[in-house]
Amino acid sequence: MSAESAAKRIAWLAREIRAADALYYQDDNPALSDADYDTLRRELIALEAEFPHLIHKDSPTQSVGAKPSGRFGKVKHVVPMLSLDNAFSDEDVVDFCARVKRFLSLPSETNIAFTAEPKIDGLSAALRYENGKFIKGSTRGDGQIGEDITANLATLDTVPKVLSGQGWPEVLEIRGEVYIDHADFETMNASQVAAGKAEYKNPRNAAAGSLRQIDPSVTASRPLKFFAYTWGDVSAPFAETQIDAVRRMADWGFDVNPQMRRHDNPKEMVAHYAEILNARAGLGYDIDGVVYKVDDLALQDRLGFVSRAPRWAIAHKFPAEKAITIVEAIDIQLGRTGSLTPVARLTPITVGGVVVSNATLHNADEIERLGVKVGDSVEIQRAGDVIPQVLRVVKPSDKDPFVFPSQCPICAAPVTSDIDTKTGRQDVVRRCTNGLSCPAQAVQGLVHFVSRQVFDIDGLGERQIEAFYEKDLIREPADIFTLRSRNSEIQLETWEGFGETSATKLFDAIDARRSIPFDRVLYSLGIRHVGRTNSRLIAQHFTSWKMFWTAVPELQNPVSDPYMSLLGIDGMGQAALGSLAEFFASDANYKIVENLVQHLDIQDAEAPTSDSPVAGKVVVFTGKLERFSRDEAKARAQSLGAKVSGSVSSKTDYLVAGPGAGSKLKKAESLGVNVMTEDAWLELIT
Numbered sequence: 114m115s116a117e118s119a120a121k122r123i124a125w126l127a128r129e130i131r132a133a134d135a136l137y138y139q140d141d142n143p144a145l146s147d148a149d150y151d152t153l154r155r156e157l158i159a160l161e162a163e164f165p166h167l168i169h170k171d172s173p174t175q176s177v178g179a180k181p182s183g184r185f186g187k188v189k190h191v192v193p194m195l196s197l198d199n200a201f202s203d204e205d206v207v208d209f210c211a212r213v214k215r216f217l218s219l220p221s222e223t224n225i226a227f228t229a230e231p232k233i234d235g236l237s238a239a240l241r242y243e244n245g246k247f248i249k250g251s252t253r254g255d256g257q258i259g260e261d262i263t264a265n266l267a268t269l270d271t272v273p274k275v276l277s278g279q280g281w282p283e284v285l286e287i288r289g290e291v292y293i294d295h296a297d298f299e300t301m302n303a304s305q306v307a308a309g310k311a312e313y314k315n316p317r318n319a320a321a322g323s324l325r326q327i328d329p330s331v332t333a334s335r336p337l338k339f340f341a342y343t344w345g346d347v348s349a350p351f352a353e354t355q356i357d358a359v360r361r362m363a364d365w366g367f368d369v370n371p372q373m374r375r376h377d378n379p380k381e382m383v384a385h386y387a388e389i390l391n392a393r394a395g396l397g398y399d400i401d402g403v404v405y406k407v408d409d410l411a412l413q414d415r416l417g418f419v420s421r422a423p424r425w426a427i428a429h430k431f432p433a434e435k436a437i438t439i440v441e442a443i444d445i446q447l448g449r450t451g452s453l454t455p456v457a458r459l460t461p462i463t464v465g466g467v468v469v470s471n472a473t474l475h476n477a478d479e480i481e482r483l484g485v486k487v488g489d490s491v492e493i494q495r496a497g498d499v500i501p502q503v504l505r506v507v508k509p510s511d512k513d514p515f516v517f518p519s520q521c522p523i524c525a526a527p528v529t530s531d532i533d534t535k536t537g538r539q540d541v542v543r544r545c546t547n548g549l550s551c552p553a554q555a556v557q558g559l560v561h562f563v564s565r566q567v568f569d570i571d572g573l574g575e576r577q578i579e580a581f582y583e584k585d586l587i588r589e590p591a592d593i594f595t596l597r598s599r600n601s602e603i604q605l606e607t608w609e610g611f612g613e614t615s616a617t618k619l620f621d622a623i624d625a626r627r628s629i630p631f632d633r634v635l636y637s638l639g640i641r642h643v644g645r646t647n648s649r650l651i652a653q654h655f656t657s658w659k660m661f662w663t664a665v666p667e668l669q670n671p672v673s674d675p676y677m678s679l680l681g682i683d684g685m686g687q688a689a690l691g692s693l694a695e696f697f698a699s700d701a702n703y704k705i706v707e708n709l710v711q712h713l714d715i716q717d718a719e720a721p722t723s724d725s726p727v728a729g730k731v732v733v734f735t736g737k738l739e740r741f742s743r744d745e746a747k748a749r750a751q752s753l754g755a756k757v758s759g760s761v762s763s764k765t766d767y768l769v770a771g772p773g774a775g776s777k778l779k780k781a782e783s784l785g786v787n788v789m790t791e792d793a794w795l796e797l798i799t
């Protein structure tokens with residue numbers, strides 16, 4: 114590279130890194146993945162080493178305290194850090210309590226105790242203590258892996274370095290929320306203003322930025338506090354109820370929320386919610402709802418988790434905050450599956466501490482229902498992390514009504530809507546009919562393919578995909594895997610934004626993903642309703658890609674064995690199966706997948722890690738179960754690694770039959786399947 118192009122590249126890299134740092138540290142709103150960030154930094158370091166006279170004193174590589182690469186170490190959570198399901202009304206809370214009882218097979222008139230406490234609007238953190246000493250602190254991250262922020266958390270007065278009292282388990286991981294209270298937030302912003310710096314948007318952002326400082330002395334200067342409310346990895350149980358567990362945490366020196374109480378029924382719970390909502394403004398810190406938890410820890414254990422949230426807890430959210438603003442334009446956004454979503458571009462307005470400039474209008478019917486047009490003044494609402502919504506038109510403008518396009522705004526193909534197979538009604542969502550021939554859908558599909566949770570290819574993001582797509586170099590996923598071999602024509606190293614190093618890095622990153630788990634390959638295809646969870650379920654069902662691929666043609670036949678057995682998987686719905694079948698009914702899609710898998714070494718789905726005798730076995734429950742609800746029986750079987758199916762076939766290992774069993778029992782008997790009572794099943798699994 115010439116010194117001139119090196120100087121340009123160095124300036125560009127420095128700018129990108131500085132911008133990424135600002136978003137990461139000041140706004141806690143990372144624009145780049147850690148890997149992309151590291152790639153930029155490494156390239157800058159390499160270039161500066163080659164052209165030392167071009168090192169600028171303000172270069173991000175010269176700033177004191179910045180790590181040469183990466184930011185924080187990673188911490189794998191022994192017990193995943195989950196999120197909570199939401200309730201938005203008193204009825205949702207009543208339903209939640211009923212659901213809990215149903216799952217536990219308890220009569221509806223039984224009272225179960227629940228705790229209720231404020232949902233703190235901060236950042237969750239996990240604090241690990243060994244023999245009473247604080248040894249590691251981490252962020253939640255993606256729930257499985259967080260960042261190691263031990264040094265920063267150690268600066269908080271409310272994080273005990275040594276536990277008080279006695280009786281703590283040898284290993285004790287306390288979890289809770291880091292936050293900044295209102296008074297401290299005001300003081301913090303006043304000094305930002307005095308120093309001529311931008312104010313923080315809200316206490317949560319200020320807390321997030323303060324917690325993830327590279328230099329712990331900066332964190333120490335910020336007024337962060339910690340409320341403890343739950344726990345993760347522990348070497349021994351330390352309480353029998355939620356409320357006692359929290360009392361013990363208080364004895365060991367943690368701040369716990371004084372508003373926590375225990376209730377016997379939904380009526381008391383919602384009354385407490387109303388009380389907390391009333392007290393909200395005077396609490397002195399931000400809360401965004403009330404969390405209810407089943408008090409009895411043995412019941413919590415039985416209830417377990419579904420997907421990423423516990424069945425034993427729910428967050429009752431406060432009503433959304435509202436504001437009035439003007440619709441400046443209505444744009445159409447195209448999704449990966451071709452859906453056309455109208456978006457209102459708004460005159461920016463602060464709602465609940467956050468600046469809102471876009472709100473979703475969902476679909477054509479919603480626009481009609483609202484009667485919204487460009488120029489209207491509208492009421493909008495924002496609830497937690499949910500995308501802002503338009504509630505109603507407050508003052509209409511004299512502009513013409515919005516006309517929903519009948520053609521795709523990107524490729525001009527006609528727009529249609531599906532017919533719901535169940536209701537026979539037309540779906541409200543309009544879709545572009547051009548499938549992967551629509552550039553927007555193709556690009557969005559490819560962006561999904563390379564994204565974090567799917568193929569996770571470092572250095573290949575939306576911008577790069579668009580560039581490759583426009584130049585006709587990547588049109589389908591398989592093309593990604595032939596980039597390196599085509600590089601003598603492509604000459605990626607000469608492209609703007611790429612150098613020798615970053616081109617090689619990209620090819621290496623692609624090669625690193627040739628070996629990939631089965632479920633990711635399935636998820637990568639972007640089939641409607643076949644998201645992460647369903648992909649995992651399907652992969653676990655077939656175990657190997659080969660078995661799946663053999664079954665694919667049979668998916669067109671809804672009475673075939675593969676179709677029926679997939680339908681029996683707990684959690685898989687007709688919609689997912691229907692769209693899986695529809696996807697492979699297209700020769701073009703079939704070919705795209707065939708082309709792709711040639712380049713891959715697809716790893717079998719992980720066998721369930723369980724030494725239970727039912728691990729890997731297919732079990733069907735039928736008739737009335739007397740010890741458990743059907744849901745609990747299924748969840749228990751699955752947690753032991755069994756596959757629960759809804760129909761009996763030659764693949765069924767056990768049929769657990771309660772009173773009233775009928776046709777399934779007959780079929781199982783005729784197929785020679787092992788039939789057992791609920792008691793025999795219980796004996797087998799315990």
Ligand code: IVH
Pocket residue numbers: 195196197230231232233234235236237253289290342343404423426428
């Ligand atoms: S309990 C298994 N209690 O809310 C889930 N969470 O939306 C255990 N949060 O990630 C969480 N206040 O960061 C719980 N009193 C409280 C909470 C609380 C705030 C946060 C927490 C969690 C998020 C879920």
